[in-house]
Amino acid sequence: MTGIADAGLERTIAAETRLSDVQGQEGILTLAGYSAEEIAPNATFEEMVYLFLRGRLPDRTELQDLSSALAGARELPSHTITLLQGAAERGVEPMDALRMGIASLDSGDASFENQAATLISSTASIVAAYHRLAGGNEIVWPDREPGHVRSFLRMVNDSDPGKEQVRALETYLNTVMDHGLNASTFACRVIIATNTDLVSAVTGAVGALKGPLHGGAPGPALDMVFEIGSLDRAESYLRTKLERGERLMGFGHRVYRVRDPRADILSVATRRLYESGQGDEALYQLVVGVEEIALRLLEEYKPDRSIKTNVEYYTALLLYSLGFPTELFTPTFAVGRVAGWIAHCSEQRSNGRLIRPGSIYVGDRDRKWQGLEDRVR
Numbered sequence: 001m002t003g004i005a006d007a008g009l010e011r012t013i014a015a016e017t018r019l020s021d022v023q024g025q026e027g028i029l030t031l032a033g034y035s036a037e038e039i040a041p042n043a044t045f046e047e048m049v050y051l052f053l054r055g056r057l058p059d060r061t062e063l064q065d066l067s068s069a070l071a072g073a074r075e076l077p078s079h080t081i082t083l084l085q086g087a088a089e090r091g092v093e094p095m096d097a098l099r100m101g102i103a104s105l106d107s108g109d110a111s112f113e114n115q116a117a118t119l120i121s122s123t124a125s126i127v128a129a130y131h132r133l134a135g136g137n138e139i140v141w142p143d144r145e146p147g148h149v150r151s152f153l154r155m156v157n158d159s160d161p162g163k164e165q166v167r168a169l170e171t172y173l174n175t176v177m178d179h180g181l182n183a184s185t186f187a188c189r190v191i192i193a194t195n196t197d198l199v200s201a202v203t204g205a206v207g208a209l210k211g212p213l214h215g216g217a218p219g220p221a222l223d224m225v226f227e228i229g230s231l232d233r234a235e236s237y238l239r240t241k242l243e244r245g246e247r248l249m250g251f252g253h254r255v256y257r258v259r260d261p262r263a264d265i266l267s268v269a270t271r272r273l274y275e276s277g278q279g280d281e282a283l284y285q286l287v288v289g290v291e292e293i294a295l296r297l298l299e300e301y302k303p304d305r306s307i308k309t310n311v312e313y314y315t316a317l318l319l320y321s322l323g324f325p326t327e328l329f330t331p332t333f334a335v336g337r338v339a340g341w342i343a344h345c346s347e348q349r350s351n352g353r354l355i356r357p358g359s360i361y362v363g364d365r366d367r368k369w370q371g372l373e374d375r376v377r
């Protein structure tokens with residue numbers, strides 16, 4: 001443990017941003033001026049991207065132009081496909097494959113807008129293509145039709161998604177597009193602040209997101225529900241876990257002290273999906289029932305902590321309902337978050353400074369050089 005009072009920088013303000021604001025005590029998430037509950041279920045992914053990059057919603061022509069730019073950048077370069085094929089043969093983890101795939105893109109001298117479109121589109125393409133290759137399947141390239149999220153679902157599942165599925169995933173990607181100065185976003189800003197290119201910044205951000213303390217674990221949250229199996233087993237299962245001092249997955253958050261507002265948005269989005277006849281309603285009911293019991297028990301065992309449902313709990317259910325396997329959960333998060341990273345890069349470029357915090361030297365001083373033969377341990 002370090003002796004520095006603010007080693008995690010929670011109390012340090014390192015940027016001004018118009019992109020998102022997280023009010024953890026109240027459970028309010030603002031995305032580019034809109035409450036997350038207002039914008040995420042209504043905007044298309046493209047509208048959200050435009051809002052993040054330009055600070056306002058697009059008109060019809062602007063929206064069309066952005067959709068075409070994303071569609072035009074969808075197919076990956078052949079060297080990236082070759083790299084992903086090799087990674088799939090070696091059984092590389094999907095987040096590593098995403099990092100390799102992004103890093104393989106040319107930084108070139110394209111405009112910021114073009115690089116942004118390439119990176120947003122390529123992130124979805126790499127995630128989907130690698131998923132196909134890792135499963136021993138051919139990559140699916142959809143037509144150049146507009147619709148980033150529809151195309152992503154087509155690429156992943158090799159079938160045409162229903163409009164409720166598109167809406168559910170779109171709501172998810174919008175919801176997680178940005179969340180203050182989280183670790184990957186901060187990493188991205190640190191990198192771009194050196195005046196390097198966007199490909200380098202996004203590659204670094206993917207590396208940060210891969211870490212289990214950040215990319216989170218929606219998979220384990222769902223695994224817990226599967227292990228419980230039926231509602232009548234939930235109380236004893238959860239009680240045993242808490243008695244043993246174990247954590248309930250999908251509950252608790254470093255910033256939110258009330259229910260994570262993203263959990264509400266995703267819970268509604270998942271319910272709509274089930275109401276439209278997609279997915280397994282019994283599982284939905286089990287997830288809701290387990291949540292209720294878990295919250296009651298957390299209140300009983302940790303009365304002073306205010307541990308509430310976090311985003312991971314319903315993320316898991318939503319993505320599972322779309323037919324996504326758990327290894328696709330964190331890469332899919334990146335498909336949404338990449339737009340937030342790039343918007344932060346744009347802000348950092350326009351108003352930021354090279355980020356170079358200080359450190360306190362706690363090592364020795366005045367050591368004397370010893371040749372190899374003189375070093376005794």
Ligand SMILES: CC(C)(COP(=O)(O)OP(=O)(O)OC[C@H]1O[C@@H](n2cnc3c(N)ncnc32)[C@H](O)[C@@H]1OP(=O)(O)O)[C@@H](O)C(=O)NCCC(=O)NCCS
Pocket residue numbers: 216217246247248249250251252253254255302305307310311312
């Ligand atoms: C996300 C998380 C790391 C944030 O934790 P935090 O607010 O920094 O809190 P701490 O890790 O310091 O824990 C504080 C106390 O709350 C308890 N706690 C926190 N989350 C808990 C959970 N999900 N289940 C049971 N107890 C929990 C800890 O055991 C600790 O109790 P103690 O003080 O009696 O030892 C934590 O809530 C967690 O591990 N959650 C489960 C994993 C998860 O869902 N991760 C995804 C997050 S989006």
